[in-house]
Amino acid sequence: MSKKNYVRRSFSKKELQCPLTKKCEMNDVFMDKLQALRDEFDHPMIITSGFRSPEHNKAVGGSKNSRHLVGEAVDISTKGMSAIRKHKLLELAFAFGFNGIAQAKTYVHIDTRKTNSTWTY
Numbered sequence: 077m078s079k080k081n082y083v084r085r086s087f088s089k090k091e092l093q094c095p096l097t098k099k100c101e102m103n104d105v106f107m108d109k110l111q112a113l114r115d116e117f118d119h120p121m122i123i124t125s126g127f128r129s130p131e132h133n134k135a136v137g138g139s140k141n142s143r144h145l146v147g148e149a150v151d152i153s154t155k156g157m158s159a160i161r162k163h164k165l166l167e168l169a170f171a172f173g174f175n176g177i178a179q180a181k182t183y184v185h186i187d188t189r190k191t192n193s194t195w196t197y
């Protein structure tokens with residue numbers, strides 16, 4: 077398995093890959109952080125978007141500088157998650173080094189970037 081396609085034990089290639097091209101070029105350091113976050117969170121984490129090819133990113137209206145394009149972003153489903161659990165997830169994400177954090181109605185986006193940034197969709 078090539079290093080670039082490496083996923084961690086709590087996540088499948090299927091949920092992380094680009095749905096259009098099936099490429100899964102997640103960043104290794106990012107994936108280590110994500111697994112550490114998952115272990116500490118200790119609840120199911122469903123990824124609704126991971127790696128994106130430029131074509132797919134464009135199709136879903138992603139930013140042209142989206143961290144999804146470089147395998148350093150995931151969207152995590154918050155469907156059915158209590159407000160307290162969602163808050164815990166966001167708090168832990170920041171503590172584990174995810175410094176781009178956004179909230180949408182049914183998911184949270186977390187990424188790694190140069191400077192801290194939070195926003196809503």
Ligand SMILES: [Zn+2]
Pocket residue numbers: 125144149150151185186
């Ligand atoms: Zn996202």
